[in-house]
Amino acid sequence: xxxxxxxxxxxxxxxxxxxxxxxxxxxxxxxxxxxxxxxxxxxxxxxxxxxxxxxxxxxxxxxxxxxxxxxxxxxxxxxxxxxxxxxxxxxxxxxxxxxxxxxxxxxxxxxxxxxxxxxxxxxxxxxxxxxxxxxxxxxxxxxxxxxxxxxxxxxxxxxxxxxxxxxx
Numbered sequence: 001x002x003x004x005x006x007x008x009x010x011x012x013x014x015x016x017x018x019x020x021x022x023x024x025x026x027x028x029x030x031x032x033x034x035x036x037x038x039x040x041x042x043x044x045x046x047x048x049x050x051x052x053x054x055x056x057x058x059x060x061x062x063x064x065x066x067x068x069x070x071x072x073x074x075x076x077x078x079x080x081x082x083x084x085x086x087x088x089x090x091x092x093x094x095x096x097x098x099x100x101x102x103x104x105x106x107x108x109x110x111x112x113x114x115x116x117x118x119x120x121x122x123x124x125x126x127x128x129x130x131x132x133x134x135x136x137x138x139x140x141x142x143x144x145x146x147x148x149x150x151x152x153x154x155x156x157x158x159x160x161x162x163x164x165x166x167x168x
Contacts, residue, residue: 003065005163027161037062046080061121068118100145110137
């Protein structure tokens with residue numbers, strides 16, 4: 001499925017060096033989506049019961065503009081998600097900032113179209129986890145971001161882009 005978010009310049013305070021020239025060129029969504037999909041893991045930020053931030057790396061796959069990831073219900077971050085599903089996710093990259101924002105949902109229906117795509121992507125990306133699992137469905141968390149911010153630290157703030165998804 002082709003997802004085409006609306007791209008606009010990411011805005012920063014004037015002292016960050018934004019000019020009409022740095023606002024003129026934007027990143028392309030397919031390039032950013034490819035970067036998200038290629039990441040080996042993702043930094044997931046949730047909040048605790050008392051509002052403190054809680055961040056952990058998670059494995060995941062990016063399919064149809066959806067970040068899918070799993071985890072034990074005994075982990076703090078899963079318990080946080082069960083109570084407060086609003087999350088921020090970023091990539092572990094020293095030069096390219098990519099931040100996804102939205103609400104994660106727990107997917108338990110194996111017949112949903114996204115379930116088969118997530119399974120195939122997981123088997124391809126993480127074969128070590130699926131060598132013995134067969135075709136059994138595993139529920140997962142799905143983040144269909146409302147907004148994604150992306151830029152390169154090299155040349156910042158040039159091409160800093162905000163992608164908004166109108167269907168979310």
